[in-house]
Amino acid sequence: MDVEASTPSPREIEALARRIDRPVVLVGMMGVGKTSVGKRLAAVLGFGFVDADEAIEQAAQMSIPEIFERYGEAYFRGGERRVIARLLDERREAVGNVIATGGGAFVDPATRALILDHGIAVWLDSDVDTLFDRVARKANRPLLQQGDPRETLLRLKAEREPLYRQAPIHVESRSGPHQRTVTAILRKLEQWQ
Ligand code: S3P
Numbered sequence: 001m002d003v004e005a006s007t008p009s010p011r012e013i014e015a016l017a018r019r020i021d022r023p024v025v026l027v028g029m030m031g032v033g034k035t036s037v038g039k040r041l042a043a044v045l046g047f048g049f050v051d052a053d054e055a056i057e058q059a060a061q062m063s064i065p066e067i068f069e070r071y072g073e074a075y076f077r078g079g080e081r082r083v084i085a086r087l088l089d090e091r092r093e094a095v096g097n098v099i100a101t102g103g104g105a106f107v108d109p110a111t112r113a114l115i116l117d118h119g120i121a122v123w124l125d126s127d128v129d130t131l132f133d134r135v136a137r138k139a140n141r142p143l144l145q146q147g148d149p150r151e152t153l154l155r156l157k158a159e160r161e162p163l164y165r166q167a168p169i170h171v172e173s174r175s176g177p178h179q180r181t182v183t184a185i186l187r188k189l190e191q192w193q
Contacts, residue, residue: 007183023088023096029156037173038098084114122185
């Protein structure tokens with residue numbers, strides 16, 4: 001039997017949830033499914049779920065496209081770093097949370113260091129065709145609003161891959177039910193130490 005494909009039993013999941021002593025932080029490209037997979041993973045583990053992009057929008061009282069348009073990417077990255085630092089702060093009961101980050105968060109050296117030091121980074125990975133299918137319908141990603149979005153995804157994926165690779169856990173998020181990806185993450189978390 002393929003262990004990575006079989007869902008752990010409730011008892012195994014309970015034992016795993018007890019053992020996880022840091023927030024589980026999903027990193028990877030736009031469109032890979034960090035938010036949907038993160039919500040499901042949190043529900044299975046009985047953890048809370050936080051979407052870092054949403055937390056940034058709440059803190060700024062502005063949408064991400066608006067932040068990019070008014071203040072630029074560098075300003076957004078600064079806000080993203082501060083928000084992620086807050087979400088990872090143990091004193092705020094960050095343990096027992098799954099955090100989905102925006103695709104560029106782990107690319108920023110300071111944010112990456114924070115995540116590697118205080119969380120369990122899980123790199124969700126997909127091929128560019130799958131990413132493109134998932135982002136094509138939405139216009140909420142400022143980095144894809146100029147030029148050919150497929151080319152941009154290809155370029156960003158190539159640039160970012162060596163950095164995402166620093167995450168201790170790597171899981172393929174194929175097209176198809178997100179539950180399969182959640183199961184693969186649970187199995188890898190069981191092996192993580
Ligand atoms: C970005 C990804 C977006 C969002 C912003 C920048 C990126 O989040 O943070 O548009 O640099 O890849 P998602 O990965 O959730 O789309």
